[in-house]
Amino acid sequence: MFPRVLLFLIVLSSGFLKAQLSEINNVKTKYINWLTDASITTYSDNNVKALYNKYIQQANSVESTINNNYNFDSPGVAWNMVNSSDESALISLVNSNLFYLVMAYHLKGPIVNGQPSNPKYHSPQLKELILKVFKYIKDKGINSTTNFKLSVEPAMERIAMGNSSFGLRSSPLGECVLLMKDELVQAGEFSHHMGILEGFTSFIDPSNPNYHFTYSGCNTDVIRSMMHVRLCYILALDDTAPQKLEKMNFLYRFMNNSLSIASGWADMIKPDFTAFHHLGAYPNSYGANGLSVAAVLNYILKNTAYELNATSRNNLKNALMAYQKYSADFEIHRGWTGRFPNTTTPLLTIRSAFALLYAADPVENLEAGQFFKQIYNMPGGGFNPAVTSGTGNTMSMGQIVINIKNNVSLLPSNSITEGQFSFPYGGLSVHKYNGYHVAVKGTSNHIWHYENSATENIFGRYISAGAMEILSAGTFKTRLSNGLGVAGTNGAVTDNGWDWSHLPGTTVANIPLSAFPTGTHRLFSGKKFLAHASLDNNGIFAMDYKDANSVTGASALKTVFFFKDKMLCLGSEIKDAGGTYPIHTTLFQTGLPTAATPTNINGTVQTGLNVNFSQSTGNVWATDAVGNGFAIPSDGYTGSVVIKRSTQQSRNQANTADTQGDYTTAYIDHGTAPSSGKYRYGIIMQGGAAGAQNMANNFSNYFEVFQQDNKAHVMKSVEDNIYGYAVFDASSVFQNDKVISVNKPSIIMTQTLNSGNKLKVSLTSPLGLLSDNENYTFNQISGTASRFYQIPQVDPVKLTLAGKWQLESPNNNINISITGNNTEVTFNTINGITIQTTLIPEVFLGTQEIGNKDAAFSIYPNPTKGKVTIISIKKSYKNLKVYDRSGRDISSIIAVEKNKDRSILDLSSLVSGTYTVCLDNDCRKIIRN
Structure with missing residues (x-):
């Protein structure tokens, strides 16, 4: 009996193994179809045909020049990947040459009389050239033991790309090896190049002793650059290769873990669905590319045994759909662009990711398909004709886009025109109303202030100092239409003449351009209080600001209160003891399309480039160059209000050239070394001169300010009957509304409805990964696992309200107890996210009579x-x-x-x-x- 049972188990096991290997081969087929035009049955759409032509044209260009650029018969000295010039040479050979030759070899083109029309398809001459390139890579010393400067930190299980440029741009090599497997096998070169892929990606292998899935998330560089290489390597393995199934299962776990919510400062997707890299929000380059690659993998693995799990798919979708919340059409806040301050339209880069989500599962990802169609119809959207190496705009991607565009039953979604959105892990508050969009960026002991390099974002020091970007002008919102720069020679927005010391919303030292390059990037302010609150579609941004680069510790308490199309901006405790530069609070800086573009100051229309207004007492109201109104009440500032129209001299963001541009700029000059400066002003988006004047002359009809000091900023929106409390000092006691006190620094918003029978209330606590006085540098966080992967903890915050209240409906994050005539409401806060509830009066209903027919x-x-x-x-x-x-x-x-x-x-x-x-x-x- 035993031998027969054993034989049965062997046969059963063999069948299971074959079934699993069959699933891997199904993935392989989907991947190859994705890279090529194997799944395209017709080239009826001109856009798809044009994309195909570009691939062929690129291959033609390579064929005509490659023999002049490379000596295949005498390769010369071996490459050393520690040498940046050798690394760049390999990147160029693979990405700009080999990839396009391989693609042309595998594209059939339109089928004519049942045959591929592409003369390069499986061309013997092209195959010979491709194999020459592969052999050249081998002859230049690239092999399974090549040092690509990749490493795994055993204590953190974090894969470090180091300074590996090839590691960041490697996916085309994996795709080329996969597509050319049969030809490489015939030439006897397959095992060598598979060895390169295996060695290059060995950290994503079950044999890796330093990776145990202890931490969630993954370095965005790895997701955007290396996962494809590893997948190509596994798919190219023979079915008889040892551990093929085990390797695929490990990669599957790795992918799902990478798309799990990452704790602490780890990449890639955070609890608020921002995309993270370098310990900060990075939704343009790194985050955009990482999410795009994840969308491709999700599409290829969908409906196979290796389909990403529901949690990973949901996180990916939420991270992508968050772009519509923090984007104004295509534009995002400059404070989220890292060291690429002019790369502010990531939605253009990743628009195909939404199409892929929909194509993978039209039911689960319906809204992604609708949003893609919306993007497609936006100016600058449409079909992406770009041809790039790697898994970017493939022929299959082009067909998917056209299929969605032509799907008449799929209606485009509408833009989000109203809402309050908070991104505590990115330090950003976003308010939308009537299609207007305003975003404010802060810094804290959790959020670094800016990132630069030797030639990038040199003047970014103040971008997180409460910088406010208003995009309210134009049916389609752009930075240019809203004066956040001026037009260049090609009509696109530029930073020509941009005054880097006068970013709207900031309260900072007016330092000269020469002082900016001395600043250190990725600094934390050391102040915990940075919070982003909401009550329905209204909100508050609040920050205890300190300039981390200031040797004198310039600081201010800053808040912005958002209500529909209006904002109240408050500042107090503006200090810079021993400072040598004046402290300015900037209201606006907007480009002037022409010198005749009108603005308004206190009822006088202004034109030209020689306006120098200054006033130190009384109301001031003005408009910027795009129609937003600003009102400063007479008791709203210390110092003087300055408004200019002029040609500004500056430097470009890379600090490589002088620039100039015409702007109107307004700021409050608090003087040098202030000890207790303040400001108070209102904004009405697209309010024009009439709106600004009315607000200035009737400020208390818009906003009541009850407290504006070192303990709290407390106000009321008169129109909405909403109270806002930014409590910096928990010893504060209030008497303006239902709020009496709160036991920790936080933001509270309240609104009384139904003649006092209903009370809406929200509470927001600052992001709490660190304790109040706990501060670390960038390297101290990134180099220590217990900090880098810090698990957020629930932080109970107790709010005391006047009167006896009860929850209108149960809320697991809120506990209530009545003490005397007051009510203590405890909010179990976490991740800096707002908790909102509705309270009703505590009413004793008494005994219901048995005979009461109305009682249930x-x-x-x-x-x-x-x-x-x-x-x-x-x-x-x-x-x-x-x-x-x-x-x-x-x-x-x-x-x-x-x-x-x-x-x-x-x-x-x-x-x-x-x-x-x-x-x-x-x-x-x-x-x-």
């Missing part, structure tokens, strides 16, 4: 010391629930005895207090004495 049930005795009896008028019910004062369901700990039309509840195990008993949707209050 009666309950007695009430109050009780133990058991109570419930008599149901309806005779039957589906659910009986008991809730405590906080709204927590405690039914499971209550003993219930049912007898015909009545139930007996034993409440003796509960502490004294007020509870709620519900039969289905009908509820009664009961007091346990």
